[in-house]
Structures are given as C-alpha cells and as structure tokens.
Amino acid sequence: LIHSDRGYQYTSHAFAQFIKDHQAIQSMSRVGKCIDNGPMENFFGMLKSELYYLNKYDTFESLTKDIDQYIHFFNTKRITLKMGLAIPA
Template identity: 35%
Template sequence: MHSDRGTQYTAHDMALACAAHGLRRSMGATGICWDNAGAESLWSSFKHECYYRHAFATKAELVAAVDNWMIFYNNDRRHSALGMRSPIDYERTLRATTEAS
C-alpha cells in the first residue's frame, strides 16, 4: 500500500491492519509530491466520477461502490495515457508483446 507520510498512514494501527491483510507498505519521500502522483490521480478520478455523484446510506453501499468502480476503472474505463485502452487491455498487449519476443 503506497501512501504519503500522513499521520493516518504512519500510525501503529495502520501498520497492524496492513500486516493483518498481507499488505506491504511504502511511503513517498518527505516533501516530494510527485512520489504519490499516481495514487492522487486515481483517487481524484474516483471522487469526481463516483463519490461526489452519489449519496451513500450505509458503509456497505460505499464499500460496494468503491469495489464496483475499481473493477470498472481497471477493466472498462479507457485511459488516454494508455492509448485509450483500459489498464487490463494494456497489460494484455504488453504480455502479448513479451511472449512474441
């Protein structure tokens, strides 16, 4: 799990939660905003495309919305940086190119 060095990410409870779920933690360097640019872009897209457009009555609804949006983001949403392909399609292209070599 990559994050910045915010107190919520450096907290002991976060370290325990990551360990319990088998997540390896990494953090960007202090004062270097570009270290976390990919994660910031992802969450900005999520907030503008999903979160701000819905009212969630329960935590379960929010969790389901995050899960559904992440599936959409990786499998169906086209990304200009990937030649208007989804991340899954882009990875398939890379894999096919590697296997053909």
C-alpha cells in the same frame, strides 16, 4: 492496501499496529519524492468525481460495493480517449 505519504501519523507505532490488526498492506512514498503520490492522488480524484460525489451513501457497505465495482471498471473498461489510450487491461 493503504498508500500514504510519510507523515508522522502514518509512521507511528499505533498506525503500524492498525495496519497489522486489519491485515492491510502499507505503501508509502519515498523520502523526498512526493511525486510518488501523484498516480494515487489522480486515481482518488477520479474516483471521487466519477463515483462518490455523484451518489449519496446511507451505509458503508453500499459505498464499499460501489468502490469495488469502480475499481473493476477502472482497471478493465475505462477508456481514456482524452489521452489517446485504449482500455487499460
């Protein structure tokens, strides 16, 4: 899944072909509704501060493995006590 705003590079025919070639799914915010990006920007901010910035990656494979593990952790075990919530799942 690739989520983006509606910038020209993400709406181009070349990018549509890239999506198709890599068998990905494209997700875009609605026109004039930049607030749609808020949840994704929040998630990626947490992923970077809780995972990426704390480690050094020598290979793409080790990065993708850690991202997969983080997404599983985020969706099933991460407790957001600051917001008064329990485990998301």
